Structure formats: structure tokens, C-alpha cells
Amino acid sequence: MNKIMRVELLILTAAKEIKDGEICVIGQGVPMAAGAIAKKSHAPNAIILTEAGMINIDCFQNLESVGDPGSTIGYSYCIDLWDVFTTIVNRGYVDLSMLGCAQMDKFGNINTTVIGKYDMSRRSYFRLPGSGGANEFAGHSNRTVYTMVGGEFVEKLDYMTSPGWLTGGDSRKKAALPGGPSALITKHGVFRFEELTKEIYLDSLFPQTSVEQVNEIVPWDLKTAEDFGMEIKKNPLPKKEQIEFIRNFEPFFGISGNLGRRLQSQVLPVYYEQGDIPHE
Amino acid sequence: MCSPNNKIMTTKEAISKFVNDGDMLVSANFLHGTPYALVHEIARQQKKNLTAVSCSSIEELDLLLSGGCLSKIITSYYHRGGGKVYNRELDRALKEKRVEYEDYTNFTMYNMLKAGACGFTFMPTLKSVMESDVYRVRTYVGDNKFKVIDCPFTGKETVLVPALNPDVAIVHVQRCDEFGNAQFWGSLGTIKWSVLAAKKIIVSCEEIVDHELIKRSPFLTLIPGFRVNAVIEEPWGAHPSCLAGYYNVDINWRTVYFAYALSMRSNEAFLQEWIYDRTDRKDYIDHYISRFGKKPLEILKVNEYMSNSINMGYKQSYWQEGLCTKLGINREQYDELAEKYGELDLYNE
Numbered sequence: 123m124n125k126i127m128r129v130e131l132l133i134l135t136a137a138k139e140i141k142d143g144e145i146c147v148i149g150q151g152v153p154m155a156a157g158a159i160a161k162k163s164h165a166p167n168a169i170i171l172t173e174a175g176m177i178n179i180d181c182f183q184n185l186e187s188v189g190d191p192g193s194t195i196g197y198s199y200c201i202d203l204w205d206v207f208t209t210i211v212n213r214g215y216v217d218l219s220m221l222g223c224a225q226m227d228k229f230g231n232i233n234t235t236v237i238g239k240y241d242m243s244r245r246s247y248f249r250l251p252g253s254g255g256a257n258e259f260a261g262h263s264n265r266t267v268y269t270m271v272g273g274e275f276v277e278k279l280d281y282m283t284s285p286g287w288l289t290g291g292d293s294r295k296k297a298a299l300p301g302g303p304s305a306l307i308t309k310h311g312v313f314r315f316e317e318l319t320k321e322i323y324l325d326s327l328f329p330q331t332s333v334e335q336v337n338e339i340v341p342w343d344l345k346t347a348e349d350f351g352m353e354i355k356k357n358p359l360p361k362k363e364q365i366e367f368i369r370n371f372e373p374f375f376g377i378s379g380n381l382g383r384r385l386q387s388q389v390l391p392v393y394y395e396q397g398d399i400p401h402e
Numbered sequence: 403m404c405s406p407n408n409k410i411m412t413t414k415e416a417i418s419k420f421v422n423d424g425d426m427l428v429s430a431n432f433l434h435g436t437p438y439a440l441v442h443e444i445a446r447q448q449k450k451n452l453t454a455v456s457c458s459s460i461e462e463l464d465l466l467l468s469g470g471c472l473s474k475i476i477t478s479y480y481h482r483g484g485g486k487v488y489n490r491e492l493d494r495a496l497k498e499k500r501v502e503y504e505d506y507t508n509f510t511m512y513n514m515l516k517a518g519a520c521g522f523t524f525m526p527t528l529k530s531v532m533e534s535d536v537y538r539v540r541t542y543v544g545d546n547k548f549k550v551i552d553c554p555f556t557g558k559e560t561v562l563v564p565a566l567n568p569d570v571a572i573v574h575v576q577r578c579d580e581f582g583n584a585q586f587w588g589s590l591g592t593i594k595w596s597v598l599a600a601k602k603i604i605v606s607c608e609e610i611v612d613h614e615l616i617k618r619s620p621f622l623t624l625i626p627g628f629r630v631n632a633v634i635e636e637p638w639g640a641h642p643s644c645l646a647g648y649y650n651v652d653i654n655w656r657t658v659y660f661a662y663a664l665s666m667r668s669n670e671a672f673l674q675e676w677i678y679d680r681t682d683r684k685d686y687i688d689h690y691i692s693r694f695g696k697k698p699l700e701i702l703k704v705n706e707y708m709s710n711s712i713n714m715g716y717k718q719s720y721w722q723e724g725l726c727t728k729l730g731i732n733r734e735q736y737d738e739l740a741e742k743y744g745e746l747d748l749y750n751e
Contacts, residue, residue: 173508174432174589186651187460189433190644191588192704202590203432203457204516207509212528235505240539242496249492253507253536254458254479261530285533297533298559383657390654390694 123362127376128309129271130368131328134159134360136220136307139267143167144217145210147259152269153220154185155371159364171210173255175201184372188255207255211262214300219259219266221284223306224250224273228322228342230286230303230315232260232268233279240281253283260284265304275340287320294320310336311357321345326355409582409633413606413682416632417443420602421452425569428455428515428600429462432591436462436643437574439606439636439683444572445469446677455568457511457592460643461659467491467501468669469677474542476566478506490663502542507531510548510563512592517565519598524549524562532561571600573625574640576647578607579615582630585622587709588646594624603629606636608648618714636683638699641690649702655690 129152136156140146142165148157157170158181171177174189177199185193201209210216225233234256238247260266261284286303288294294302302320306313311327323345324336333354337344347354369376377385411419421427421444431437441462444452453474454463460481466472468491480492495501506514510527517525531537531548540547546564553560573593578584584605586593597603603625610633616623642652642659662672680686691699724732731739 172589174434174591176589186644186653187433189458189589189591190651191434191646192644192650195707200587200590202594203508203512203592204595207512207528235535240535242493245497247493247497249480249482249490249496251482252477252479252505253534255508257507257534257536258509258528258530261533262528281539282533282535285530288533294533297529299530299533383661386654386657387661390658390698 123365126360126365128328129375129378130365131357131360132269132271132307132309133368133375134364135312135328135357136267136269137163139220139265139305139307140165140168140218145169145171145215147171147173147211147216147219147221147255147263148188149219149221149254149256149259150185150188151222152271152375153222153267154181154188155368155375156220156269157181158184158371159367162367163364171206173203173206173259175203175206177201177206177210182371184374203255207258211258214262214264216259216263217265218304219263221256221259221266221268222273223268223270225276225279226268226270226273226306226322227276227279227286229288229290229320230266230268230306230322231279231282231288232256232284232286233276233281235281235283238280256284260286260303261299262301264301266301267304268306270306270308275342277341287315290320291318310339312355316345316350323347323349324354326357328357329359409627409630410580410610411632411634413439413443413634413636414447416440416604416634417447417449420604420631421447421449421570423450424452425449426453426455428568428571428596429459430571430573430593430596431640431643432458432589432593433460434589434591434643435574435576435586435593435640435645436460437572437606437639438462438641438643439574439634439639439686440572440604441465442677442680442683442686444471445673446680453568455511455515455566455596457508457515457596461656464491464663465673465677467495468663468673472501474502474504476504476506476511476543478508478511491666491669494666504541504543504547505536505539507536508592510536512595514563514566515568515592515599516595517563518567519595523565525565526553526560527563529559529561537561566599568596568600570602570604571597572604572606573597574606574636574645575624576607576645577609577611577615578605578630578633579611579613579627580633581613581627582625582633583613583616583623583627584625584630584633585616585619586624587622590624597625598629602631604632604634605630606634606639608635608637608639608645610635638687639683641687641699641702646704648704649699650704652698652702654698 137159140160172188179194179197314325451473458479575584575586642655644651
């Protein structure tokens with residue numbers, strides 16, 4: 123094993139944001155894998171939960187959704203979604219929510235609802251899934267960590283689904299919301315939010331990745347740790363057994379996109395038989 | 403009220419009897435046990451102008467929309483398979499203004515249903531929604547989407563959602579008795595309050611079981627029989643979704659659907675082959691097996707991880723070896739005392 127995927131490094135880096143003993147809400151996909159790795163390594167006492175009401179899960183394979191009960195061998199507390207958002211989220215017991223995001227602005231506000239105008243007036247506009255549980259998790263957890271795989275940075279969100287630091291500074295505090303975003307992990311590295319302005323900055327880079335590469339995908343003049351008198355850290359190389367774990371945990375993370383879909387379509391060979399299924 | 407008998411029927415009967423054109427329909431399962439057998443039958447019967455309510459939908463709303471059943475959607479999540487490249491019926495329908503759509507969050511959506519289920523007219527909700535476009539952008543629900551008041555006790559600014567009582571709920575569970583006592587386990591999601599908010603309830607289950615079995619684990623009953631209108635036994639009734647204790651998500655099959663959903667024409671081909679040309683759920687599963695063999699279904703079946711049975715217990719008799727454990731006397735002595743102190747002399751008249 124000599125080559126790894128960026129997304130594998132992303133997952134391992136995100137896992138480090140979870141501290142031992144923390145109560146941690148996990149969103150679908152990459153965050154779930156990060157939670158499982160944290161529990162298997164440095165945070166065995168973290169309590170991982172999903173909004174579907176499975177509390178203290180111990181996942182051995184990735185959940186197909188946050189409601190998928192078959193990827194954990196038991197769990198210690200079974201409630202429903204209303205109980206999660208009231209007795210756990212609203213009471214302030216969530217230390218950390220780790221969620222995916224599609225669009226993020228410089229203050230960590232998130233759009234997962236629509237690309238383009240909400241009225242879908244153009245051909246190229248399309249719907250994203252919507253809030254799901256993200257709005258309340260982002261608004262009421264003590265920390266929010268985002269992972270971005272296919273998403274983008276924008277000056278202005280097409281739709282504000284989940285609150286981050288709002289307009290920066292003390293605007294979130296004035297809105298009487300606790301917590302706020304603490305980190306964003308992308309395929310390039312780790313971003314954090316400056317303490318006073320709450321503006322996002324580049325904190326650390328993955329190996330073989332440059333600041334220039336990051337600047338290409340950020341539409342504003344991105345600040346880095348160097349702007350605040352720190353150095354841009356380099357993320358360490360992962361251990362081979364960690365990569366092994368991810369590949370067993372969810373084969374889709376490494377092999378995804380067109381290649382993944384092409385392989386998957388051979389498992390249930392239907393759409394080759396239908397003449398008019400367009401291929402990208 | 404529901405009559406105690408005659409609830410067991412076919413999916414076809416249940417949908418035809420209890421789902422009317424123009425109804426507000428809630429699909430209660432949250433990414434787990436999605437009631438696909440019922441959803442397919444609604445599409446097959448070409449129900450029209452439904453308002454679909456759901457806290458998190460995978461493909462169930464997309465199928466109903468593709469089948470021309472929906473005129474309004476109220477939801478917090480409408481799954482988009484495969485990312486940007488996959489065009490969905492929802493995108494097409496919104497652009498052509500064939501459907502109205504109102505966005506919520508999972509909690510605000512479920513909170514409205516809980517208010518309705520509890521018989522309240524509103525419910526307070528979490529503040530974060532106010533700082534988002536979920537609050538600011540409103541379509542057909544308009545002013546009544548959210549309201550803000552000062553709490554009459556503390557003065558604290560409080561966001562409210564109104565109660566929602568759908569006409570009919572569809573839900574799939576693991577097991578149910580003939581009276582409609584429906585038991586569900588695994589992630590509980592949004593089933594309880596979604597179902598209880600509705601005026602009519604249709605339950606499909608993997609197995610209809612004896613009432614005695616239900617009585618032994620009443621804590622697994624999420625829906626009481628007296629509220630349920632129809633009970634249907636539908637093995638694999640949630641495929642390609644998952645169901646705790648039975649089967650895993652058929653993710654490959656869902657990817658097949660995402661591919662079909664790309665164009666209007668292929669989407670219609672999917673509906674034709676997998677819904678309209680099928681008579682019922684059994685026919686759908688038979689068709690699946692005839693296309694792909696038995697193996698893809700076999701590998702979905704879950705490994706066994708049995709729950710311990712617990713002792714629910716019932717107490718010993720008050721009469722032990724002829725003596726009353728509460729009074730310390732036997733039956734003869736009891737009758738003598740009753741003769742002495744009895745107030746009504748009925749048998750010697």
C-alpha cells in the first residue's frame with residue numbers, strides 16, 4: 123500500500139477533532155467513519171449518536187444512513203428524534219456535531235438546500251437534500267466540525283440552511299445561540315475560525331498540497347495561520363492500519379464517483395440493459 | 403373509532419379504502435423501514451393531489467412525485483442520490499411548477515406532528531431555525547410557517563410551529579397483531595408522533611403475530627391497535643430500505659434507481675417495470691429475483707443478535723395454601739365474617 127486517497131486522509135484528520143468522553147453527533151458518510159475511527163483509537167469513551175435515536179453506537183461498518191440500525195452491534199440507549207433534539211441537543215449536552223456540507227461561506231454558515239435560486243428559475247439550478255437535522259445541530263452544539271468532500275466555498279450562500287458564526291464577530295452570541303463552528307476538514311487540509319472576527323482561515327495542510335491549490339477554490343482572499351503569527355502546520359502521515367480500517371469500513375470512500383458507480387452497476391446489472399440511461 | 407376486527411387486509415384494499423385524492427399523507431419511517439410496499443401501491447392506484455409529509459425521505463417521495471400523485475411536499479430532507487450529476491424528478495417538477503414545496507428541518511417538521519399527535523395547537527421549537535432561510539424563505543405555507551412569541555413565564559423569545567394532523571399515515575414495522583398493535587425496534591426515528599398525528603393509520607409489517615407475543619413485550623409497541631385502521635403482512639415491505647432484525651439497505655438497487663431517475667423517459671420506464679406492471683409486493687420481489695437471482699436478497703439479510711428476554715412477571719396469588727396473605731384467615735373464616743357484617747341479604751328473599 124503506497125498510495126492513499128485524499129478523502130481517507132480527510133476522515134483520519136476529522137477523527138482527531140473528537141476527544142475522549144465527548145458526546146458527539148455524527149452525520150451521514152464521512153463523519154460517521156471519523157466517529158468510528160475515533161472510538162477505535164484515541165476516544166474509546168466518546169458517545170456517538172445519530173438523530174434517529176441510536177445513542178452510544180459502536181459501528182463496525184459504515185451506516186448507509188443516520189437511521190441505519192444494522193451497522194452497529196447494539197447500542198445503549200434507544201430514543202426517537204424528538205427526544206434527541208430536546209433532551210440532548212436543546213439541553214446543551216452535545217459537545218460536538220460533525221456534519222457534511224455543500225456550500226460554506228467565510229463565517230462557516232452552511233447551505234445544504236439548493237444550488238442557485240430557491241425558485242429554481244434556471245435550468246442549471248438543482249435541489250440539495252435540505253436541512254435534515256443539520257440546522258439544530260449547527261445551532262445548538264457546543265462545537266460544530268464540518269467535512270467537505272464535494273462542496274464549495276462561496277462569498278454568499280444560495281440559501282442559508284444552518285447557522286455558523288452568522289456575520290462574524292459576536293453576531294452569533296447576540297442571536298443567543300451557543301457554540302459555533304470550530305473546524306472544517308477538506309481534501310486539502312484543516313480550516314479553523316479566528317477567535318475575534320470568526321473568519322475562516324487555513325490552519326494546516328495535507329502532504330503534497332500547497333496554499334496556492336487552496337486559494338484556487340476559495341473566492342475571497344483567504345487568511346492563513348501565518349496571518350495570525352502561527353505557522354501552517356503539516357498533517358502527519360496516517361498509519362497503514364488506519365487506512366486498512368477505512369477501506370474495510372466503507373469501500374465507497376476510496377473508490378467513488380464514476381468509477382465506483384460503474385463497478386456498482388455491475389453488481390445489479392440493470393441499467394446496461396436499458397437503452398436510454400444516460401452515462402456521464 | 404376503529405373496530406377491533408377486520409383490520410387485516412391486502413395493501414391494495416388498504417390504500418383504496420383509506421387514501422383519498424387530495425389527502426395529506428405522512429410517511430412515518432425515518433430512513434429505516436421506509437414503507438415502499440404502501441408507496442408503490444399508492445402510485446399504482448394513481449392517487450392524485452396528495453400533500454406528502456415526511457421528516458426525511460429517501461426515494462419514497464420521488465416515486466410518488468414521479469407517479470404524478472403529489473401536488474405539495476412538506477419535508478426537511480429529500481435525498482439526492484449520486485450528487486450533482488443526477489437530475490431528479492423533484493428538480494424537473496419544481497422548474498415546471500408542477501409541485502409546491504416547503505422546507506423544514508427534521509426537528510421542526512417532527513415537532514409539528516408531535517403537537518398534532520398530542521392534541522395541542524402549537525409547540526415551541528429550537529431557536530437556531532430563526533437564524534436561517536428555513537425561517538425566512540416561505541412558499542405556500544406563508545405566515546403560518548413559524549411564529550415568534552415572548553414566553554409568558556420568562557419573557558424569553560420563543561419560536562413556535564403549528565400543529566399538523568395529516569389525513570393518513572403509512573408505516574412499515576417488524577410485527578403487528580390482528581388488532582393493529584404495531585411493534586418496532588432499531589432506530590425509532592420519527593415513527594411515533596408522525597403516526598399518532600394522523601387521522602387514519604395504515605400499518606404494513608413483516609409478520610402478523612399472535613396478540614400473546616405482543617403482550618409479552620408491550621414496550622416494543624409504538625402504535626396502539628385502537629388507532630390503527632389497516633394491518634397488512636408484507637414480507638420485504640421496506641425493500642430497498644433496511645429493517646432492524648430483517649434486512650440491510652439494498653444500496654446497489656438504490657443506485658440503479660438513481661440512474662433511472664436521470665431522465666423523464668427512463669424514470670417512467672422504471673415506474674412501468676417495477677410498479678405499474680407489478681400486481682403486489684410479492685410480484686415485485688419475484689420480479690427482482692427473476693432479474694438478479696436470489697443472492698442479492700440473501701446478502702441483505704442481517705446476522706442474528708438476539709435481545710435477551712426479560713421477566714415481565716405477574717404476582718403470586720393472594721391465597722396461599724388456603725390462607726389469605728393479606729388478612730391471615732382462610733376462606734371459611736372469611737365467609738363467616740362476611741355473613742356477620744354483610745349489608746345486603748339477597749339470596750334468602
